[in-house]
Amino acid sequence: MLKDLESLIPPTIMAVAFVAVVITILRSQNPRRREAARRRERAAEEADPRIHKS
Incomplete structure (x- = not known):
């Protein structure tokens, strides 16, 4: 019984x-x-002083 359980654990984990x-x-x-991720990224870029828009 225990051996059967041990053989099932790896497939279950996968x-x-x-x-x-x-x-x-x-x-x-x-x-x-x-x-939402695009808006957050755009807001972060606009707030970042290292990014200078021409």
Whole structure:
């Protein structure tokens, strides 16, 4: 019984990791989140004194 459990642990870990990666990718592709990230980046660039606009 214990040997069977030990043989199932690595595939279970890989399955959980795969699902986590897929969820991360789907979240990063969310258009609202991407637009919010663009707005934050634009605001940070405008507030940064090192960036001089010509």
